[in-house]
Amino acid sequence: MLRSLYTLILCSVILFSCHNNNDDDNGSNFIPDITFDTANTINTTLPQYNDLEFPGGTVVLNGYGYNGIVVYYTGNQYYAFEITDPNHVPTNCSVLTIEGGIATCGCDDANSYSIAGGGVPFDGTDVQFSLKPYFVEANGNVIRVYNN
Numbered sequence: 319m320l321r322s323l324y325t326l327i328l329c330s331v332i333l334f335s336c337h338n339n340n341d342d343d344n345g346s347n348f349i350p351d352i353t354f355d356t357a358n359t360i361n362t363t364l365p366q367y368n369d370l371e372f373p374g375g376t377v378v379l380n381g382y383g384y385n386g387i388v389v390y391y392t393g394n395q396y397y398a399f400e401i402t403d404p405n406h407v408p409t410n411c412s413v414l415t416i417e418g419g420i421a422t423c424g425c426d427d428a429n430s431y432s433i434a435g436g437g438v439p440f441d442g443t444d445v446q447f448s449l450k451p452y453f454v455e456a457n458g459n460v461i462r463v464y465n466n
Contacts, residue, residue: 348407400452
């Protein structure tokens with residue numbers, strides 16, 4: 319009997335100490351986690367990706383992530399984010415429009431995020447989550463963006 323009680327207590331401690339360490343969606347419950355890899359698609363010597371050779375350059379790629387991704391170059395590092403507002407259930411208005419280093423949703427609240435600042439919301443944008451980041455690797459002129 320005592321042995322069963324110890325076993326029950328041990329199992330309870332193990333069960334309640336487990337937690338989900340899934341931070342790949344930056345905390346947002348709205349954007350599904352989609353696995354993708356741009357592989358050798360993004361080559362900055364190609365005209366459609368040429369903006370990524372200059373600081374402040376952005377390129378939007380449809381067909382990756384949930385609604386697409388934006389790749390941004392700071393001048394020494396590349397960043398990539400989902401172009402779906404992480405603070406809305408995905409709808410037509412939650413797809414972000416990109417102008418320079420700014421991403422804005424088309425919903426009534428017009429949430430606005432700084433792509434150049436790491437995907438964080440601008441002051442005055444009252445939201446809980448920053449943009450969902452993706453992994454980026456650069457090897458010469460080839461940029462790989464992926465999510466496992």
